[in-house]
Amino acid sequence: MTLPQFTFLAPTSLTEACALLEKHKGKIKIKAGGTDMIVRLSHRAVKPDYLMSLKKIPNLDGISYTPGEGLTIGALALLREVDLSPLVLEQAQMLARAAHATATVQIRNMGTVMGNVCNASPSADNIPTLVAMNARIVASCGVKEREIPIDEFFLGPGRSALQANEIATAIKVPTLAPQSGVSYQKISPRSKVDIAAVNIGAMITLNDDGECQVARISMGAVGPTPLRARQAETFLLGKKITDETMAEAGRLAAEDAAPISDVRASREYRKLMVEVLTTRALKEAVGFAKN
Amino acid sequence: MKKELITLNINGDDHEIAVHPWRTLNEVLRDQLHLTGTKLGCGTGDCGACTVLLDDQSVSSCLTLAIESEGHKITTIEGLAPEAVANSNLENCELNPIQESFIAKGAIQCGFCTPGMIMSSKFLLEQTPNPNEDEIRAGLSGNLCRCTGYNKIVEAIADAAEKISPTK
Numbered sequence: 001m002t003l004p005q006f007t008f009l010a011p012t013s014l015t016e017a018c019a020l021l022e023k024h025k026g027k028i029k030i031k032a033g034g035t036d037m038i039v040r041l042s043h044r045a046v047k048p049d050y051l052m053s054l055k056k057i058p059n060l061d062g063i064s065y066t067p068g069e070g071l072t073i074g075a076l077a078l079l080r081e082v083d084l085s086p087l088v089l090e091q092a093q094m095l096a097r098a099a100h101a102t103a104t105v106q107i108r109n110m111g112t113v114m115g116n117v118c119n120a121s122p123s124a125d126n127i128p129t130l131v132a133m134n135a136r137i138v139a140s141c142g143v144k145e146r147e148i149p150i151d152e153f154f155l156g157p158g159r160s161a162l163q164a165n166e167i168a169t170a171i172k173v174p175t176l177a178p179q180s181g182v183s184y185q186k187i188s189p190r191s192k193v194d195i196a197a198v199n200i201g202a203m204i205t206l207n208d209d210g211e212c213q214v215a216r217i218s219m220g221a222v223g224p225t226p227l228r229a230r231q232a233e234t235f236l237l238g239k240k241i242t243d244e245t246m247a248e249a250g251r252l253a254a255e256d257a258a259p260i261s262d263v264r265a266s267r268e269y270r271k272l273m274v275e276v277l278t279t280r281a282l283k284e285a286v287g288f289a290k291n
Numbered sequence: 292m293k294k295e296l297i298t299l300n301i302n303g304d305d306h307e308i309a310v311h312p313w314r315t316l317n318e319v320l321r322d323q324l325h326l327t328g329t330k331l332g333c334g335t336g337d338c339g340a341c342t343v344l345l346d347d348q349s350v351s352s353c354l355t356l357a358i359e360s361e362g363h364k365i366t367t368i369e370g371l372a373p374e375a376v377a378n379s380n381l382e383n384c385e386l387n388p389i390q391e392s393f394i395a396k397g398a399i400q401c402g403f404c405t406p407g408m409i410m411s412s413k414f415l416l417e418q419t420p421n422p423n424e425d426e427i428r429a430g431l432s433g434n435l436c437r438c439t440g441y442n443k444i445v446e447a448i449a450d451a452a453e454k455i456s457p458t459k
């Protein structure tokens with residue numbers, strides 16, 4: 001369907017872009033790859049007077065790594081680039097797995113990881129791993145920059161902690177502590193190319209005795225925002241990691257999940273899958289932590 | 292509202308056109324430039340019928356703004372067999388090897404998905420010159436076909452790969 005009419009803006013600096021956001025507050029929308037935004041426009045879910053593309057702003061693309069600090073994924077880094085980035089594969093291969101699990105070839109050639117995060121869909125493929133890895137979102141209003149811990153970024157479906165005049169410029173993913181591992185698990189009605197019915201990101205850090213020092217588990221598509229499996233995380237702390245403790249963590253994660261029934265899956269199925277996928281994610285993460 | 296004058300580089304030729312900023316690349320290709328080889332199916336990124344290459348990357352033209360395509364190299368299905376298009380003669384002219392394999396292997400029924408399938412195949416074979424069956428199927432993850440059941444398309448792509456980059 002033809003898109004609704006808008007004035008197109010393509011600022012060439014961050015300062016200019018943020019000034020436009022301020023000036024046209026309430027009447028302007030941001031587009032990166034546009035794979036969510038153009039669909040929303042086409043469905044008339046939004047009808048902004050202004051559509052502002054980030055594509056002409058310098059220094060928002062690229063993926064870099066600083067030893068001791070971690071990865072920086074620029075706002076315009078495509079899903080495809082994160083999927084194939086040697087840096088990502090070396091430092092945080094589960095981010096590449098999540099990017100690869102997102103959408104189709106064409107959409108991965110267009111869409112950004114940041115767009116997936118800012119779209120703030122509860123089922124977004126790239127969010128659980130970023131939550132598990134305790135990422136931070138860098139937000140800029142053109143003059144000042146701040147870092148938002150990802151745990152504080154999601155306020156509701158489609159709602160983030162960004163202010164109306166802020167642009168998210170990068171995702172910072174801290175380097176994993178020694179003896180840590182990460183996993184991303186997803187299940188969807190069609191085996192491929194589908195929005196997740198449930199997805200889980202998990203990170204675990206072990207001590208020399210094989211006990212859990214840190215556990216972060218993020219559950220997608222089972223609440224209005226991605227949820228932390230707090231009971232499971234607390235239960236694991238200080239425990240020796242065995243098949244039994246991981247199975248119990250899965251059971252506790254299902255207790256924390258608050259899914260609804262919809263076209264993709266029923267509430268009951270989602271709860272069961274949270275249990276299965278959490279246990280599976282922990283097993284894989286522990287495997288990496290031990291190597 | 293005012294139209295913007297832009298230059299689109301399509302299949303090697305520059306086209307200077309006036310477009311409204313809300314026009315998609317798909318609309319401009321089909322309705323303004325009459326390059327109707329590129330199809331419009333769902334209009335929401337799901338079916339792949341509108342696939343074109345932008346700087347050699349496969350994208351959905353239905354989700355791409357024409358105005359943002361300026362400065363990029365656009366390749367459509369017409370660009371794969373320029374001679375055939377120029378002569379409007381499909382009998383005695385050279386097609387792209389992927390197109391030939393699609394015909395030879397019976398991978399075309401109604402043909403609506405075919406241009407998109409072929410553009411996705413082209414991108415796939417550029418990334419992965421000798422794909423195995425799983426890689427072919429993954430490469431077509433963004434293209435739907437309601438007729439063929441996909442098997443013939445997978446065979447056609449394997450056949451084209453062998454012609455373009457022989458393994459034996």
Ligand SMILES: Cc1cc2nc3c(=O)[nH]c(=O)nc-3n(C[C@H](O)[C@H](O)[C@H](O)COP(=O)(O)OP(=O)(O)OC[C@H]3O[C@@H](n4cnc5c(N)ncnc54)[C@H](O)[C@@H]3O)c2cc1C
Pocket residue numbers: 029030031032033034035036037038039054075079101102103104107110111112113114115116117118119123124125126162166167168169193194195196335336337
């Ligand atoms: C056919 C199809 C299949 C899909 N499949 C999946 C799937 O399997 N899994 C999945 O998770 N998603 C899927 N998606 C959704 C979408 O492709 C992803 O969310 C994608 O990562 C969005 O990135 P984008 O750059 O295209 O975002 P855009 O559409 O450009 O933006 C998305 C939202 O984020 C905002 N935004 C973007 N960048 C910034 C920024 N830097 N600062 C502030 N706000 C910003 C925009 O205003 C908009 O609200 C699919 C979409 C389509 C069309």
Ligand code: FES
Pocket residue numbers: 330331332333334335336337338339340341342351352353354
């Ligand atoms: S028409 Fe563009 S993907 Fe269906």
Ligand code: FES
Pocket residue numbers: 398399400401402403404405435436437438439
């Ligand atoms: S041949 Fe008819 S849709 Fe594919």
